[in-house]
Structure formats: structure tokens, C-alpha cells
Amino acid sequence: MVLLRPIKKRVGKWLLERTMRDGIDLRKLRFLPDSVTLPLRRDGLDPLPALAEVRDTEPVTKLADMFGKGVWLVSGYDEAREVLAGDPDTWSNDLGQFVSQDGRSPEEQIGGLGMTDPPLHTQLRKYLTPEFTMRRLQRLQPGIEAIVEARLDAMAAAGPDVDLVQEFAFAVPFDVICDLLGLPVEDRARFLELGVARFDLSEGGAGAFGAAAHTREFLINAVREQRSNPGDGLIGALLVEHGDDLDDVTLGGIADGVFLGGYETSASMLALGAYLIATTPEAGRMLRSDPESVERVVEELLRHLCVVQLAFLRFAKRDATVGGVTIKAGDAVGVSLMAANRDPRLGPDLDRFDPTREPVRHLSFGWGMHRCVGAELARMELRTALRMLAERFPDLAVAADDDQLGFRKLSAVYGVEALPVALYGMSLEDVSA
Template sequence: MTPPHPTAPIFVRRSSTCPFDPAEELTRLRAREPVTRITLSTGASAWMVTRYTDVRQVISDQARFSSEAAIDGPIPPPMPQGGFPPPRPGFFSTYGPREHARVRRILNAEFSARRMREFRPRVETVVDEELDAIDRLGPPADLVADFALAVPSRLFFELLGIPEVDRSGLLPYVGTLLDFTAAPQDQAVAFGELDGYMRGFVDECHRAPGRGLIGRTIASHGAELSDAEIAGIAAQLLLAGYATTSGTIALGVLLLLRHPDQAAALRDGSADPQRAVEELLRHLSVVAFGKVFTAAGDTVVGGKEVKAGEYVLCQLPSANRDSDLSPGLDRFDITREPPPPHLAFGHGVRHCLGAELARMELRIGIPRLLRRFPGLRLAVPFDGLRFTPMNAAYSVESLPVSW
């Protein structure tokens, strides 16, 4: 197997023997020193938290753990003299509690259970159309490009209301912004292009709102939000909206191919798709960390004193394998009873806004893929696959399959 990334820092590193597992050293730290000092790739110091209870504490507490560090990207530099600049308009994940709640209240209806039920037929149609295309072209196929990326990105662009003609041009900018290895100047250009497009799109939606989320938000809440804020909301939703689902589909299919008995149970309906998806989310944990948080004041995490202004990084793959939740969580088992809780979508006020959309895509997409191609198999040696730990969502670069 090609090493996932030889220079990946500890907080995104995966096992040297199994690409689905966190690095062995993270398991050791969770047992011996669950809150430990590390140095980020920017040179800044941070506390890394690896135990489920401590990670949930940090993620859930907006008052004590601020999201402002995310203003400078997922891996912030040392705290600038005088503190961080104000949040970019619309990037509500970096807002303080009151402003964050204000934007979440506006957006909650767009991701409600009722809205997701209404969207379900469209999810089914898009999944089937992409499977038809794969079938029509015949083997081999790249399940990353042809399915794992195609379905979630297409659905999320539709949800926002982005015209189809513009979508392929936006994908490279999103990819650059989600890539931790991209040069800062390239990311700055990509952000400028994405921001410029979204501002123009908001202008268009004022003239013709359409049926997408952005148009509906302008029609219903245009008086409460500036155009710059709506454009920022659109950009943040796009950046957060499909990469994690794409990574979970790609790695989830690969994991199921490595466990043919569990794939067969999901294919023939003897396994519960809902439970299977929760196990995939927990076991894979494609987001190595949700954000780097900043301690708003002196506090204690896992028995360690954390000073005001210090960074706190939550290690989600490690937290979701914590044996304090249940024994044997390093083992993949879609029939696990009872299903253990997990933090793949965050927790509390920082729970992922699009979690139910992602779950629906996974519950529909993976079983239909397995049923459509019962002979699905890798078309290349497993050891030749390349993985992407230095990305906002862990995945595999390509997944050649045959059937």
C-alpha cells in the first residue's frame, strides 16, 4: 500500500498498516495523555484532544472555546498581535455564539427533516442517473470521480441553486481551498474567485431568485442579511457541503469491498442501511478535526490547564474509537448493538447543518451501488491506492473498479 502521506502531521496522520484507522500513536496518546501539546504545521502550538468526552466538551461549548481561529484557515498561524480580524461576512462558523445562532436559525429550515424528505426523490434520481452512466460506459470506472464526487457535488450545487453551466468552473477553486498542501497564494486566488462568483450570483438571485437555497434566503431574509453576508454563507456552505460525504462514500465502498460479508448484508437488505451508515461515519471519521478552537479564557480540558488564547484541536477519528464508549471500536461492524455515539458531524450547537442530507445520500447511494453492481471489485491492487490525509476531508484519490 502506498503510504497515505509521509510528512502528514500527527493530527491528520493515519495508520501505517491500515488506511481506515487513525495513527497508532493517537491510540497510545488517548490512553496515556489524552490532552497533549503539539506543534501545527504553521509553527503554532496547540493542545490536541483525543478522548471522546473531552472532544465533545470542547466542540459543544461556544462560550469557552471560540471558532475565531478558523478565520485564518483550518491550521492557523500563531495568534497575531492584537488578535484575529473580524470574521469574514457570512462565514458563520467563525461567528460568536449570538451571531452564529442568528444565521443558524435562518438556515435551519433549509436543512430540516421536512425539507430533506422533499429532497429525497431528487437524491434518488441523481444516484440512479450516475449509476446509469457508469453502467452505460462499462468497466472500469473510477468511483471517486464517477460516483462519490459526482453525486454529492451535483446535489449540493442544485440545493444552492447554482446554474449547471457554472459548476465545473467552481470545483477547482473549492478543491484548492480544501487542500491543506496548496500554496497560500493559490488559496488566496481561489478564494477571490469563489467569493467574486458568489457575490455575482447573489446579484442574479435578487433579479430572479429561482428555487435554490440562496434565492429563498434572499426572498425570506434579505432584509436581515447583507449581500456580502449571503455570498459568504453560500461560499461556506459549498466548502462544507459535499467533500465529507464524497470522502465517506469513496472510503465506505472501499471498506465494504474489504468486508464482503457486510457488503452482502447491505446489498440484500438484511442489514439496516441507517445503522450501516452510522458505523461508516464513526469508523472512517473523514474529518480529522472540525476546527482549531481558541480558549476564550483559562479553563481545564481532560485535567490539563489551558490558558486563554491557546489553541485546542479536536481529533475526531481518535475520539470516535474511544473504548470508553464501547469495547472493540477499532473493528468495523455494521450490526453493532447498540450503535455507539460518534462525533463525525460535531455536537451540540456545532453539529453539522447538513448532517441529514449527508446521511440520506449515504443511505440511498451506497446500497443502490452495491445492488446495481453485485460483482463490484477493485480493478487495481489495494496496495496501489493513494489516500489524501492532507485534505479537509480524508478520502482516496481514485477508486478504479470493475464488475
């Protein structure tokens, strides 16, 4: 994506001087061993065959030893649920405990729902949960439809050939998340630059840490600006209801978690979902038929694509046994949501996208107390955007071969950097060319 280049140039400026308490400088982590990156690499939309082999033969396996600690991968469905639902006395999500916070500004601190433990996690989540009930979410439906309609109109005006990533897949969730948070229009161009680099691990962990700090700082400043004059979005609502309880840094971290879970993931789902709809005619027909069919297609897309490849790392607080394997205290555990979603124990032929399939109990939103708080908003956005896309452009066709598409090489959130499409189908000239 074009926006990735300028942010990468600025990552060095924003790279934090975070040092592991054991004396390990995260700035030196410029690459990750191949064994560790196995669950982040794909062949098109599918995981590498080696990942399925590991899941089927050793669903709990040690990938590497790093910094004196074991790094484990859990890839079986049952084992994944066991770790994700694990009790907080055994498992910790607190990455900050391993990173020196001394001398760091509030913007540089590690935090957020996905990287905190109870009781802090419980306290933070209670502020968000009421904002994401189905009753409150329903009020967002007209706004989402208006955003999608505007983007479809813009695509039609730019067509007949467009990049669906730039014109639709990234644009729709960005507008939705900005409206949800209540970010002023004049701030959005700067905010837009921060998404992709947040999840890019091609240069190790350094770039991701820098981009995360930049995003948090932006949102903390947004909170500061709205404290005296709350906006009409989520930030303003939380300031009005809980302003005395939430300082700028805490609320900025909550807003960052909403952005983290709701922007890049939805953008990737829309792009890859549109790709499958364009290449699977039955999916498009189902999206245009009835609400029940729309729901089924979206659930299968969520399971099959699983753009969030790994759950937030868990750290064993004490020796733990998972799937008959002992994980030592202090070891890190990554859960492959993609591999778990395709575990044969859940059903047959799960490596194939089948929009007619009975919904499978997938883990694409995680499980347990760290399950994505915005899961129902994500579903609402996907159902609306993909249905309206299929209705508006029923002959949508991918205008490039798979090997020409820029699938991400190494990213915590999988996606494609560009998706050239023909809005009204491929012409005879296109086919012959």
C-alpha cells in the same frame, strides 16, 4: 484527482495577503510541523498508531508552540465533547480575530458558521436550520435518487472498469449540492474546480486560504446574480424569505458553509464507503436488505471513516481546564474526531469496521452548537447512494492494491484521489494478472 492540478496552479494568483495581527505573514506558512500534522495523517483508513497512543495516555496534549501560542490536541471522546460543547465565554471559533481584515474585500474576509461565534453564529444558523428539517429534506429524496440513478447509468455505460471517484463519489454530491444551492448548470464546471484544494494542507495553510477565498467569491457573485431573479434552490429561497436582512456577502458566506460541509465531505465518504463495501461483503448484503440495516451500515461508516479529521479550531478566550489539563488563554485547540470516535471508552474493538455493530454515538458531525447543520442531509445522501450502488453492482470489486490507491497525505478532509473498480467483479484474467 485530476482537478487538483489546475487549481493548485492558480492558487498563487488567488493567494491572499493576509497578515496575523501579531505581524506573522500567513504566506510564509508553507508547511506544518510533524507534531501538528499527527491527527491528519493515516495509514490507509486508519490513524497512525501514535495518535491512538496519545489518546490512550494523554487525551489532552500540547503538540507545539507556534507564533507564541500553544497548539493542543484533544483526542479522547469525553474530552472532545467537553470542548465541542464548551460555552462561548470560554471558547471561540472566530479565526478572523487573528487575521487582519483591514483593506480586504468582502470576498477575502474570514467567516462562515464554523468560524464565527455568538451572537453572529446564532443569527446565521437560524436562517439555515428551517431548511434542513426532516420534513423539508424529504422533498429532496426523489431528486437525490434521480441523480444517483443517472450516475449509475453513466458508470454502466463507461464500464466494466471505472474510476468510482470521478464517475460517482464526487459526481453525486456535486450534483446534489448544486441542485440544493440552485446554481445554474452553466456555472457548475467552474465551481467544480474549487473543492479539493479547499482542504489540502500539504503546502501549509496558504493554499487552503486562497482556495477558500475563491470559493466565497464565486458564491457571493452567485447571490448577486440571483437577487433580482431568485433561483429555485436554497440561495433563491433565502433571498425570497430573508433578502432584506441578508446582504450578498452574508448570504454568500452561508452558501459557502453549505458547500464546505456538504460537498467534499460527502464525496470522500462515498468513495471510502464504496471501498469498504467492496471489501466487506457483509456490508453490501446489509445495504441490499432493509432500511434498518442500511442505517446501521451508514452509521458505522460515518464513525469508522470520520473523513472530517479535525473539528474547526477552538481558541481559549481565558484559561480553561480540560481533562485535568490547563490550557492558557489564546491557545489553539484541535479536536481529533477520528481518535475520539475510536476511543476504547466507547466500546471494544473500535479500530475495526463492523457493519453489524450497534450504532456508536460518534462525533463525525461534531457536537454542540457547531454540529453540522446538514447532518441529516448527509445521512440521506449516503443511505441513498450506497444502497443504490450496492443493488446495482452487487459484485463491485476494487481493481487496485491498497498501496496503489492515492490516499490523501495531508488534508483536513480525508479521502482517496482515485478508486479503480470492476463493476461486475474481477474476472479470472484479472485475478491471474
